[in-house]
Amino acid sequence: MPRDRERPASPTREGASVHFAVDGFAADRVEALARDHNATRFMVVHAALAVVLSRLSGSTDIAIGTALAGRGDPALDNLVGMLVNTVALRLRVDEDLSFAELVAAARRVDVDAFAHSEVPFETVVDAVAPQRTGSVPPLFQTALAFRNITPARVELPEITVSELENPFEPANFDLLLTVDDDGSRKPGGDMTMMFTYSTELFDEETVETFGRHLASVLRAGVTEPTRVVADLPLAEVVTAAPVVEPTTPAAYSGPSVVTSFASAVESDPDAPAVVIGENEVSYADLDARSNRLARWLAGAGVGAGSTVAVRSGDSGLDTDTLALWWGILKAGAALDIGRVAPDVIVLSGASRNGSRAPLILSVDDAADDVAQFSARPVTYADRARPQNGADPALVLPTGTGSVGVLTFDELSGIVSAELDRLAVDYESRLFATAAVSTVSQALRALVAGVAGAAVLVQDGAAESLTDVLLDQWVTHLFATPSDLSAVDAGEFEDLAVVVTDAGRGDSESCDGFADGTEIDVVPLTSTGIGLAMRSS
Structure with missing residues (x-):
C-alpha cells in the first residue's frame, strides 16, 4: 500500500477515522447482487475492497482480516466472555474475471475461512509467519468488519446513563473498513x-x-456485474485540471431554464420541438419523455450536485438525447459536456467501451422501467435532493485543460440574454451541422426549448447544406467556417442568424459570408456560453 510515511519501528497504534458512504442506488444493487449470487453483502464489499487494495499495492494476492463471533457451537450461546477470533481471507484478484465472478471467488474464500474459524488466529500465525516483527500486523494489514450491533441503552429510575467517548482511537491495523449493517x-x-x-x-x-476509490469500484461493479475487473474505475483524482468558476454577469432573478421550458410547453404543447425530415415530435411529447427520465434519474439518486454526461450513438443531437438533456436539468443535476469525470454517465444507443464514470445508467436497458414513471410535470417533491439556483447546471470545456461550471441562475441568465440577442422565438427553426461542438449544440437546444422553437435534425438523407436550409426553412444556423464556404448566403430568404463555431478548426472567421444580406453572424465565443468557456 502507498503510505505517506515510513512505518515506525515501535508503533503507538494511534488512529483516526474517515467516514464516507455509497449512494442508495449502488447500495440497493449490493443487496441485489448478493442475493442473485447466493452471497452476502460482506462478500460483495470484500471483493470490491480487494480490487482497490490490488490496484494500490500492485499485487494480485490480497489478504484481508475479519473478526468472527466464535460462537459456532450452540453450547456457547449462554457463556459469558470474549470468544471473538480473527481469520485471514486470502483472495487472488484476477482482473480478467467479471466482478460477479470475483464475488463468487470471494464467497468461496469466505465460506472456507468461516468453516475453520475455530482455529485460533495465533496458531495460524505461528504456522504461517513464525518470524515476524512487532511493527507489522501479521498476515494482513487491512481488515474488514460489518457492524451489526446497535448501541446498548440502559434505563434506570432517576439515573441518567450516557456513553463516554474514548479520546484515544486505536488503529490495530494499517486500515480497518467498518460497514454499518445494523438493519436500519x-x-x-x-x-x-x-x-x-x-x-x-x-x-x-x-x-x-x-x-472514494472503494465507492467508485463498488458502484461500478454492482451496476454492471458482468464488467471485467480491469475496467472497474478508481475515483479520478483531479490535480492538473481543476474546476474553475467562470466570471459571470450580474445576478439573474428571472425564471430558470427549466421553468421557461415548462412555460413553452404550456403555451403551445402541439408545437414542433424536434423536426426530423417530415416527422415531428411535439413539445408535449418531449416534455413527457424528459419528465419520465427525470424521475428515473432521481430514483437512481441523481439530483442537485450530480454531474451527468450523456453518451449517445453517432446520430448527434436527436430526440432521445434532447429528452435526456432536459431530464437531467429537471432532476436538478448538471449536464456535463466538458467530459471531465462526471458522477453519472447515461448511455443511449451508445457503445459501452471507453472510459466510464463510476455510475453508469443505460436508458436502453431501462426502457420499460422509464416508461412506468409519470409524465406529469416534475416538482421539488420528485427530486432526489432539494435544488436551487446556486447548484451547478452546466459543465463546459474551456480548452485550457480545466472546466467551467455554470449554476442554474447563471445558465438561465445567459440563455435569456441569448434569446434576445439571437432573436429566437416560437416560430424559429434552428439547425446545426455535424461539425459544430457540443457547446453549440447545447446553446441551440437551450434557446430553442426556452422559446418553444423547433430543433431541426437531418434525417440521414444525403442532402447538401443548401438543400437543408431551403427545404426546412432554417432561420438559425450553427455552423463552422468550412460549412459556410460551401453555401451562398444570398440564396436563403428565411436565414436570419448564423452562429459560427470553429469546431475542430482554429478560427470562427467567415469574412464576407453575409455581405450584401441581412444575416447576423455571431461567433460562438462572443455568446454568454462562449465567454464562460474562455473565462479561465
Missing part, C-alpha cells in the same frame, strides 16, 4: 462506511481518497 438502512438509503487508519502511516486526505 431503508431501500434507497446510503450504505455508510468508515476507514479507521494509522495516523503514523497515512494522512487524512490519503484515506479519504481510498474511500
Whole structure:
C-alpha cells in the first residue's frame, strides 16, 4: 500500500477515522447482487475492497482480516466472555474475471475461512509467519468488519446513563473498513462506511481518497456485474485540471431554464420541438419523455450536485438525447459536456467501451422501467435532493485543460440574454451541422426549448447544406467556417442568424459570408456560453 510515511519501528497504534458512504442506488444493487449470487453483502464489499487494495499495492494476492463471533457451537450461546477470533481471507484478484465472478471467488474464500474459524488466529500465525516483527500486523494489514450491533441503552429510575467517548482511537491495523449493517438502512438509503487508519502511516486526505476509490469500484461493479475487473474505475483524482468558476454577469432573478421550458410547453404543447425530415415530435411529447427520465434519474439518486454526461450513438443531437438533456436539468443535476469525470454517465444507443464514470445508467436497458414513471410535470417533491439556483447546471470545456461550471441562475441568465440577442422565438427553426461542438449544440437546444422553437435534425438523407436550409426553412444556423464556404448566403430568404463555431478548426472567421444580406453572424465565443468557456 502507498503510505505517506515510513512505518515506525515501535508503533503507538494511534488512529483516526474517515467516514464516507455509497449512494442508495449502488447500495440497493449490493443487496441485489448478493442475493442473485447466493452471497452476502460482506462478500460483495470484500471483493470490491480487494480490487482497490490490488490496484494500490500492485499485487494480485490480497489478504484481508475479519473478526468472527466464535460462537459456532450452540453450547456457547449462554457463556459469558470474549470468544471473538480473527481469520485471514486470502483472495487472488484476477482482473480478467467479471466482478460477479470475483464475488463468487470471494464467497468461496469466505465460506472456507468461516468453516475453520475455530482455529485460533495465533496458531495460524505461528504456522504461517513464525518470524515476524512487532511493527507489522501479521498476515494482513487491512481488515474488514460489518457492524451489526446497535448501541446498548440502559434505563434506570432517576439515573441518567450516557456513553463516554474514548479520546484515544486505536488503529490495530494499517486500515480497518467498518460497514454499518445494523438493519436500519431503508431501500434507497446510503450504505455508510468508515476507514479507521494509522495516523503514523497515512494522512487524512490519503484515506479519504481510498474511500472514494472503494465507492467508485463498488458502484461500478454492482451496476454492471458482468464488467471485467480491469475496467472497474478508481475515483479520478483531479490535480492538473481543476474546476474553475467562470466570471459571470450580474445576478439573474428571472425564471430558470427549466421553468421557461415548462412555460413553452404550456403555451403551445402541439408545437414542433424536434423536426426530423417530415416527422415531428411535439413539445408535449418531449416534455413527457424528459419528465419520465427525470424521475428515473432521481430514483437512481441523481439530483442537485450530480454531474451527468450523456453518451449517445453517432446520430448527434436527436430526440432521445434532447429528452435526456432536459431530464437531467429537471432532476436538478448538471449536464456535463466538458467530459471531465462526471458522477453519472447515461448511455443511449451508445457503445459501452471507453472510459466510464463510476455510475453508469443505460436508458436502453431501462426502457420499460422509464416508461412506468409519470409524465406529469416534475416538482421539488420528485427530486432526489432539494435544488436551487446556486447548484451547478452546466459543465463546459474551456480548452485550457480545466472546466467551467455554470449554476442554474447563471445558465438561465445567459440563455435569456441569448434569446434576445439571437432573436429566437416560437416560430424559429434552428439547425446545426455535424461539425459544430457540443457547446453549440447545447446553446441551440437551450434557446430553442426556452422559446418553444423547433430543433431541426437531418434525417440521414444525403442532402447538401443548401438543400437543408431551403427545404426546412432554417432561420438559425450553427455552423463552422468550412460549412459556410460551401453555401451562398444570398440564396436563403428565411436565414436570419448564423452562429459560427470553429469546431475542430482554429478560427470562427467567415469574412464576407453575409455581405450584401441581412444575416447576423455571431461567433460562438462572443455568446454568454462562449465567454464562460474562455473565462479561465
